Amino acid sequence: MGRLNAGNARRASLRWAAVAVLGATASIVSVTPAAAAPANVVTGTLDWGFKASFRNYVSTGNGNPPIAVADGATRNTNGTFGFTARDGSYDPATGAATVHYGGRVVFSHPEHFFTITMANPTVVVAGTTGSLLADVDLVASGGGLESVSVDQAEIATLDASAGSQPVGPTVTWTNLTTTITETGASAFGDFYGAGTVLDPVSFSLTPAGAPVTPAVTVTPSTGxxxxxxxxxxxxxxxxxxxxxxxxxxxxxxxxxxxxxxxxxxxxxxxxxxxxxxxxxxxxxxxxxxxxxxxxxxxxxxxxxxxxxxxxxxxxxxxxxxxxxxxxxxxxxxxxxxxxTFATPPAGSTDQEITASVRQTGALILTPSGSTVALGAVDPGATATGALNKVTVTDQRGTNAGWSLVGQVENFASPTGGVIAADNLGWAPTASVVDDGLVGAPGVVTPGAVASPGEGTGLATARSLCTSAAGASAGKFECGAQLNLGVPASTTPGDYTATLTVTLS
CATH class of the missing domain: 2.60.40.230 (Neocarzinostatin-like)
Incomplete structure (x- = not known):
């Protein structure tokens, strides 16, 4: 079972027992847009940024470029993306709408093993609820990520309770809350869990038959x-x-x-x-x-x-x-x-607000589980599984940096069989846990891939993830795909070893 060792204020360890069990599979469900409404959509726009923290994270990577737009998509001045309507339907009696927008956005971070393409978003609104659908292709090149490809799948739900606003012949929905779905979370590499609030979405449409006259929206226009x-x-x-x-x-x-x-x-x-x-x-x-x-x-x-x-x-x-x-x-x-411009009310006064942030926080390591199950394999093959993710919380207020390393002992069976520790390797992953607040996010870097084999595996302490000084404050998740090479000469049986992960 997991154990938290009490070292000093900046050091803690976690351990898991690894045994062979069955794996699991995941499925992706797509959502079909609503039925056609009476009026065809002839023009329209959609503005969405997915999530600001994700854009910031990808922008620091080594993609060439890290973020690109194509097929008619544009990059707005605030970093979000603009898409143009291709077709759709709108029912002015009920307000229901299904609009297909064109364009493609590519998030590229080869150093962290992924390229994610989001294309052809579709908005479906019925009453106070809605969905945001898109084609998403996640191409993974390691790091424990798995490639995913979905077509017109519901990647986020919409809160349309604020309703629409007519602006001339155009109908607009502004700053609707979007929440990522299970499918969306999987398609974006589980960087955000299902239920996470994403950037707000604004979109518009002009139905066929409406008189096309110029209309302008200004944000902000008051205050x-x-x-x-x-x-x-x-x-x-x-x-x-x-x-x-x-x-x-x-x-x-x-x-x-x-x-x-x-x-x-x-x-x-x-x-x-x-x-x-x-x-x-x-x-x-x-x-x-x-x-x-x-x-x-x-x-x-x-x-x-x-x-x-x-x-x-x-x-x-x-x-x-x-x-x-x-x-x-x-x-x-x-x-x-x-x-119109803001003016101070008559007789107004200013009040200076101060707040003190204590420097008495801690560097905390939290496990999500205490055992890891690797799949059963034949001698000469490789058993795989996923390390339970650990959460590192840096509340020290010093931004001094931290490092998380792991090392394993030899695997042993009750009958005396041994698998050398260096036969266990891993492919680490790391992500920032978004706190939803305004501020510079921390940066976390996964460790290098360790391959099973003499001198390359986890018999020696290897980096799981690190955060450098100046960007280590906040909360982070680190995990890894585990790969246990089983030599052909291994005696059959159940093997167990202890992997120690140490934060310092």
Whole structure:
């Protein structure tokens, strides 16, 4: 049974007894989208990032690149991903919708043995609940991971209780809570357990037959920081070919009813959004073929415009404006979305909040089990199994780093048979346990693969996982696939050994 040895404040050990038993299998269940609704979907967008902590983790890896988008998917300014609707259905009477979006996102981390491709997300909404489906391919190259491939499987559930919001002809759902399913957890290598809350999802659709007119959503549009803020602007229903195909300006500032489209120098910031952009920049962004776009503008309540005039948007109403570019007289692309800034309430006072974080926490090692069962094999073959995952919690407040190593003794049978300790190898895995709070996550690195064989196995202490100084605070899970090479000369029987895992 497992044993926690009391060394010093920074050292603890766990032990398991390994015996031969039967293995287990896992299955993946896909979900079929809801039945077709009365109106076909002609355009729409979906914004989702899967999970910010996962993006941060992959971004530190050695993929080339670590995160890539293809087949029409885009990377938003906040690191999430944008997808464009291909087809779908929408019932305006019930609000039920099934929308298929196109695009592909690839998460690549060869050093940690995986490449995960997520493609063609589908949103299904019925009443207050919904599902997010996708094609996911996990290609594993070691580290105890197993390859997984699913097509249009339910990887997350949606909380649609907030309902939808019509914006012109477009129907939008904003910041819906997403929760990973068992299938999603498996498809993403069990980096997150089923029931973990993922990034929120926002999506839109425009049903066939709806009048297509320009519509803009600005986030945030109220209570904006007057000193400096970034506004995310999304649009739909625009005509990429209007005004000679020159696109539109997206601008922030006041509206002059007579010639607001003539002189862009009066605005705090302006983006030229047009169909010919291939690489977005600080001054340009892409107007998609379906009339949608997404961009960001930096704003402030008070500024001096390009004509030398002082502008105060706390006393004059300012807007996010769209209008045909290059002083075109075409007014079909004009929209005006008001933006208001936060102002302190009359008689308000400030209160400084302080908090003290103690440096009296501990470095803790917690097991998830005390025995490991390897499959029965013939002499000359390899028995495999999974090490019970252990959790390392670093609450010391010093970020001093830690190391987790393992070593095994010889395997022995009741009849006197022996399997040398070096015949046990492992392929370690490691992951950060997300606490859901804002802050820099810790970093954990799995140890090198140890292969069964003289001088290479676990007769010598080998690294299971480590966290370097400066990034060791938090909670982490470490595990491994175990591989026991059984020599051809081994006497049949049940063999047992003790594996000691030590944290320091």
């Amino acid at each position: 904006v920081d007057p000193e400096q803020a970034t506004l995310n602007v999304t649009g739909s229903g625009f005509n990429p070919d209007a005004a000679g195909g020159n696109g539109i300006y997206v601008a922030f500032g006041p509206k002059n009813d007579t010639d607001y489209w003539v002189n862009s120098r009066r605005y705090k910031s302006v983006k030229w959004v047009n169909k010919n952009v291939t690489t977005p920049s600080g001054s340009q962004d892409k107007l998609n073929g379906d009339g949608t776009f997404g961009t960001a503008l930096s704003v402030a309540a008070r500024y001096t415009d390009g004509n030398g005039n002082a502008v105060d948007c706390t006393t004059v109403q300012c807007y996010i404006l769209t209008f045909a570019a290059h002083a075109s007289a075409d007014r079909s692309q004009d929209t005006f979305t008001p933006v």
